[in-house]
Amino acid sequence: MTMVVTSATPSRVERIVNRVIGVSRRSVVASIGVVILSAFALIAIFGPALVGVDPVHPYLDAILAPPSGRFWFGTDGNGMDVFSRVIYGTRFAFGIALPAVAVSLLIGVPIGLVCGYIGGTIDEITMRVMDAVRIFPTIILALAVVAAAGPSLINVVLVIGILDAPVFVRVVRAEVLALRSSTLVESAVAAGNPTWRILFVHLLPNAIQGATAQVAVRAAWAVRISATLAFLGVGIQPPTPEWGAMIRQGAELMSGGQWWVAVFPGCALILLVFGFNLLGDGLQDILDPRRKVSAR
Amino acid sequence: MSGSSFLRFLLRRVFLTLPLLLGVVFVTFMLVRIGGHDPVALLAGPTATGPQIEAITRELGLDQPLWKQFALYLAHLLQGDIGQSWVSGRPVLQEIGDRLPITAELLFWGIGFGALIGIPVGLRAAKDHGSLFDHVSRVVSLLGFSIPTYWLGLAALLIFFYLLGWAPPGMGRISLMAIPPPRITGSYLIDGLLTLNWEAARSAFAQLVLPVVCIAIVAAAPIIKQTRAIALEVWSSDYVRYAQASGLNSGMLRKLVLRNSLVPVTTFIGTEVTGLIGTTSLIEYVFAWGGVGQYGLNAIIQGDFSVVQGYVLTLALFSVIVFLIVDIAVMWLEPRAAMR
Numbered sequence: 001m002t003m004v005v006t007s008a009t010p011s012r013v014e015r016i017v018n019r020v021i022g023v024s025r026r027s028v029v030a031s032i033g034v035v036i037l038s039a040f041a042l043i044a045i046f047g048p049a050l051v052g053v054d055p056v057h058p059y060l061d062a063i064l065a066p067p068s069g070r071f072w073f074g075t076d077g078n079g080m081d082v083f084s085r086v087i088y089g090t091r092f093a094f095g096i097a098l099p100a101v102a103v104s105l106l107i108g109v110p111i112g113l114v115c116g117y118i119g120g121t122i123d124e125i126t127m128r129v130m131d132a133v134r135i136f137p138t139i140i141l142a143l144a145v146v147a148a149a150g151p152s153l154i155n156v157v158l159v160i161g162i163l164d165a166p167v168f169v170r171v172v173r174a175e176v177l178a179l180r181s182s183t184l185v186e187s188a189v190a191a192g193n194p195t196w197r198i199l200f201v202h203l204l205p206n207a208i209q210g211a212t213a214q215v216a217v218r219a220a221w222a223v224r225i226s227a228t229l230a231f232l233g234v235g236i237q238p239p240t241p242e243w244g245a246m247i248r249q250g251a252e253l254m255s256g257g258q259w260w261v262a263v264f265p266g267c268a269l270i271l272l273v274f275g276f277n278l279l280g281d282g283l284q285d286i287l288d289p290r291r292k293v294s295a296r
Numbered sequence: 297m298s299g300s301s302f303l304r305f306l307l308r309r310v311f312l313t314l315p316l317l318l319g320v321v322f323v324t325f326m327l328v329r330i331g332g333h334d335p336v337a338l339l340a341g342p343t344a345t346g347p348q349i350e351a352i353t354r355e356l357g358l359d360q361p362l363w364k365q366f367a368l369y370l371a372h373l374l375q376g377d378i379g380q381s382w383v384s385g386r387p388v389l390q391e392i393g394d395r396l397p398i399t400a401e402l403l404f405w406g407i408g409f410g411a412l413i414g415i416p417v418g419l420r421a422a423k424d425h426g427s428l429f430d431h432v433s434r435v436v437s438l439l440g441f442s443i444p445t446y447w448l449g450l451a452a453l454l455i456f457f458y459l460l461g462w463a464p465p466g467m468g469r470i471s472l473m474a475i476p477p478p479r480i481t482g483s484y485l486i487d488g489l490l491t492l493n494w495e496a497a498r499s500a501f502a503q504l505v506l507p508v509v510c511i512a513i514v515a516a517a518p519i520i521k522q523t524r525a526i527a528l529e530v531w532s533s534d535y536v537r538y539a540q541a542s543g544l545n546s547g548m549l550r551k552l553v554l555r556n557s558l559v560p561v562t563t564f565i566g567t568e569v570t571g572l573i574g575t576t577s578l579i580e581y582v583f584a585w586g587g588v589g590q591y592g593l594n595a596i597i598q599g600d601f602s603v604v605q606g607y608v609l610t611l612a613l614f615s616v617i618v619f620l621i622v623d624i625a626v627m628w629l630e631p632r633a634a635m636r
Binding site: 129131135137139140145147220228231256262269 | 442570573574
C-alpha cells in the first residue's frame, strides 16, 4: 500500500510539471499570462505582511503627498499610503473575481448540460431568457442590479456571477449538443445509466474543456466589472483599499495634476486583467488548434 | 430583391423581436422590485401624513398584486409613459429624448473610428498571420480589452489637458466661453456648422476629440480580434485557395477576402454596439458629457429607480434597433441570408 503511494506521488508531480512545460511551449501568450497572475497571487498572499503599513491609516501630516522615498506611490486625499492600498487591493480583486466565476460555473454548467442534453421546451425558454438579458449592456445591468440590491460584497459577487452565467451555459450547451448523438452517450444510455449520471459523469468531463478557457477570460471581466462598480460608488466603498474605489478618489484630482492617487491602482488593475486575458487567449489557442494553425 | 419580399422580411423580423421586447420590459420592471426600494417615501417627502402616503401608493398602483403592476406598467409603456423621476418629478421619456442625440453623436464617432482602425488591422493580421505585425496587434488588442474605459478617459485628461494643454478640460460638450448654437440636430458640432457659427463648431469639435478617441480604442480591440479570426477562416477556405492556385494577383485576392469577411464582421460590430453603449455611458460620466449615459448613471448612483428603469429600457431598445439595422445591412450585403 505504502509502496504504491510513494511511487505514484512523484509521477503525478512529474505529470503536472510536464504538462505546465507543454502548455508554455504551445502558447507563449498563455505563459506570460501565468507569470503575471502568479506574481499577483504572491503579492495578494504575502504582500500585506511585507509592506507592514496599514492601508487605512491617515497620515495627517502628509495629505496628497507625491511619490517619495517615504511613500513610494504617494498618499491620497485622506493621507493614506497609496502603495500599501494598491497591495491590499490585490486581495479584493482576487477575492471578488474568483468567487464570482465560481458562481457563474455553478449556475451555468448544470443549466448548459440540461439544456443541451434534454433540449425541448426547457432549452427554448432558457435560450430566449438569455437572449433578452443579452440585449442589455452588461456593465449597466450589473450597476443597476447592485444599486437596487444594495452594495455589499456578497451582492457584488452574486450579481457578477449570475449575469455572467450565460457564457458558460452557451459553451457547455454547444459541446453537449455535439456529444449527444455520439457512441459515448449511446452506450451509456444502453447500459441503463440514469439521466443525472449521464449528465454529470459522462458528459460533464467531456463538455467542460471549452469552459476552462473561458474561466480566465471571465475572471478578467469580473475584475473589471467589480472595479467599475466601485469607481461609480455603487460597489465597495472607500476607504476600503479596492482599486476601483481608489480610482474614484483620484478621479477629481487627475485634471489638477495629482495623478498618483488614480494612476497606480489603475495600472495594477490593467496588469491583472491583462494577465487573465493573456492566459485566456492562449488557452483558447491550445484547446482549439484550428484557431492558430488553419490558414494556408 | 423585390420591394415586397423585402417588406415581408422586415415585418417578420420586427414580429420576431416582440417576445424579446416583452422579456426586456419584464427585466426592467423587476429591476426596481428586487431591492425593495420604496418610491413612496421619496415622492411624499418627510412630512407626509398617513393618508397622503396611502394616496400615493394607490396612485402608483403599488397596492395591487405584482402581475397587475406589470400589466399597468406595460399599459403605460404602450402609451409612451415611462414614469417620472422620483427625485425631480420630471417625465423620464422627455428627459431621455432630449439627451439622446448627444449620446448618439459620441457613440457614432466612437464606433465609426473604432471600425476604421479595427477592420484594416484585423485584415492585415490575418493576411500576414504569424508575422510580427500579427503578434503585436494581438497583444495591443488584448491590452485594449484590459484597460478600464473610465481610467483611459482620466489618463487622457491628465496627459492632453493637464500636462500638454492640447485638449480642453473634460467639462461638457462646448467651452463655457462659446455661445451654443440653436438646437437643430442636437449635435453642437453639426448645428454650429449649419448655422455658420465657427467658434461654436470649433469648440464642440475640440471637446469631442478625447472622448471619441477613448471609445474608439475600446471599440477597436474586439473588432481587431474578431476580424482577424473571420478573415483567417476566409483565407483558408476552398474558394480562396482555388483563386490563389489559379494565380489571382494579391490585390484581387484581398478584395475577395474582404468581400467575404464583410458580412460576419458587420454582424459582429452590431452585437458589439450593446457593450459599447455601456462604455459610452462611463466616458460620458468622466467627461461630464450630459447625455443619456451620464443622466442614467447619476440616477443609478442616487437611487432614482424610475429613471434607471427608463434608462435601461432605452439602452435595450437601442440595441434591438441596432440588431434590426444590422439584419437589413446583412441582407443588402448578402441576399442569401434572407432565404433562411
